[in-house]
Amino acid sequence: MENQKSNSSLKAIIIVLALLLLGSLGYMYKMSTDNQTSENKLMTDKEKLSEELQASIAKYDEAIAENTSLSDELSAEREKLVQLKAELEKSQGDVASMAKFKNDYLRLKREMDNLMKENNALKKQNATLTTQRDSTQVVLEDTRKVRDTLVAKNDDLVKTVEKGSKLSVLNLQTMAVKQRRSGKQIDTDKASRADVLKISFMIAENQIAKSGDKTYHVQVIDSKNNVLGDKKTESFGDKTLTYSFEKTVKYENKTVQVAQDLPVKDIEGGTYFVNIFDKGELVSKTSFTLR
Template sequence: MKKQNKIKWFKPLSALIFVLGVGATVLVFSSEPENVEKEIKEEVVAKKMPAVKRELSEQMNILDSLNTLKEAYDVAILEKNTLSRELELERKNVENLMQLIKVSQNPTAAQIKIYRNQLLDLKNSLETRMQEIKKLKFQNKNLLTEIESQNVVMYQQRAENDTLVSKQKKLESSLKDASKLSLSNFKVIALREKNSGKELETTKSKSTDKLKISFTINGNAVAKTGKRVYYVQVLDQKNTVLGDDKLIEFGNNKALVYSFIVTADFQGKSLNAYGILNADENNFKKGTYFVNYFDKQEIVGSTSITLE
């Protein structure tokens, strides 16, 4: 009797185990297409992500390069040579460009191209300065060697030694004077115009009718005189170029989008120059505006203004 009862329970139990096994098998195989589809979607997203983040990655790479460039300027300035002032101005340009890039959000490929070109210009400028310093050191070394040789051979001829010292000073002066025409005193102020026509400085965005952007062309007795053209680029909080928003190409795949042009008649002496950016139909918004100054495709200065 007990044996019959065991047989009765064994058959239903075997059937139940068989049904559960078939169900598990169906579940495993039915879930495989979903897993495959999920894996395909993840692969597609993974392929798209680098394209989406490429500009941000390039932005960080440019910032890293600018930081390295700034450190190189720091080292060069510590040598305290006759070009230290020019090096300090160019280091400031590097710092301003770094600040501009840091506040830029979701840069476009065109903006990345502009940053890269500006980085290349700054690198080329440093390389040019370093070559000038190297040349100056070499010439100074040769002059000192010549002076020492003359002192040994003709100790009594002090007048000739004085002449050599004078040559050294004239050489340093000539190298400095022959350097590229430089700009300084970069400024931007917001103005509101009264009904009388009088202009008053303001810090309020809603009161701002125009931005006056000025700079100084440093005097240089040996620089070529005549008409000088400089390009001014004004960027708003969205990194949009305000004003004319025109593109100019300089060759060698170099181009610049500028807000307006400033021309000046340089005659060897220091000269103040400025340009005006008028408010458009949208007026000036609250926030920080960045201003870049260009001599052709080369950035020569930067400044900014914050409107409340």
Template sequence: MKKNYKESWVKLLFALVFVFGIGATYLIFSNETNVLEDNAPDDRLEIIEPDNTVSAQESILDSLSNLKLAYDVAIFEKTALSKELELERKNIENLMDIIKASKNPSTEQIKIFRKQLSDLKTSLDEKVAEINKLKSQNKNLLTEIESQNEVMYKQKAENDTLISKQKKLESTLKDASKLSLGNFKVTALNEKSSGKEQETTKAKNTDKLKISFSVNGNSVAKTGKRVYYIQVLDQKNTVLGENKLIEFGNDKALVYSFLVGVDYQGKMANVYGVLNNELAKFKKGTYFVNFFDKQEIMGSSSITLE
């Protein structure tokens, strides 16, 4: 009886221990589960994978380097935009220096660099479009100028032809309007005490030389007073008479003996002048007489005195 009682007590004690162990295990497991749940990552958070900033930095630098070359080509065109292009090329160089100096740039810095690169590309595209437009305008303008030059060249050639014809016509009219001289003659005269003049061939009897010529008629020539220059030379080529010098304003000059004037009215006129040798008697020998219309010699004659 005592033995059965002891066994029952042992069984009861074992049952309590078993129940208590299960309860403790449950509590421990429950706490660990709550802890794991509290420490577990929230699936609702955005997982951002970081960019490769080093590769992006090198890519931007390469693009800027190529863009700088493009600016060099545009500047080489030497247009009105060259100054602006040079300024923007300098901005590229400054940006490249900034990027190279940046160590491990942040994602935000990379975005700024890319934005600046894009702006520079856009600006270049706009400038290139404007340069092409200017080149097209210049080409059209050059074509127009060449066309105008061709017209002007033809016009100049026509004008030169007209001027040449006009000069020839003026020269022809000038030649045609000139009065020609003729019938050149030199006569030695001896003046008697009665005043009567008599021709002579003797030097000792010669008191004066009468020099005459005729002015031929010309319907084209202008009418009015004309002056002719007479030059008388002795045996030593000394100019007798007034021996005056006249300059004609074209580096030409003439020493003459006396003047002869005529009022030309479109018809032939006979003209003469007289040379008195007041300083000395006429000497033996030949005297030469030249007739001038200004600086142009119109004819000549001579006389020999015995």
């Protein structure tokens, strides 16, 4: 009887121990499974946070490239994200560390959102200023074109007035004569007989020209390029003129007939050239021939 009781107690103990072992194994399996799940979740959270950090860094890069007045502040905040990402990659990814990294990221992201809003506002202001500047430049360019057109028209008008105010010397004529003792002059085409060259010309009417004394220099040149008459020299700027005589005329905007005798002596036959100059500028010319 005692042996039977002892065997029954032993069996009971074995069953209890077996149940305890199975329970322990079950508990250990559950703990292992829970730990693996936690590790997987931490790894996923770490990768996701790293991606978010990289995306935020990329946004900073775009904003910095726009080169606004906030570029320095944007660069400083970007560097904080870069450092946080580097620390995250080095970490073991435990629960406490991940919680700290997330909090740091959320704090930096709030700062980033505020800076981005401010940067966008600056971009809009810059765009408005650029539009206003471009509009101002267009107005200034149009004003410059109008001014240049007016200046050109004024220059053309001045040139037209200057051109129109110049006096026209017309009907230049020269005739050789023989002067008698009585004062009578006889036309001749022989050089040996000529002792006076009669030169005449007309100054045309011009209402916009300036009235007053007008001085002309008359130059008579023989076939050997010798200047007859006074042979005086006058300078006009960088030009020098040798002339036969000077004639001053009182001009009152009406047609004026001008005549002048040039005494000559022992002239030879050939072609003679007569030129009239107004302040060094040739205004009329003619030629004649003596036998």
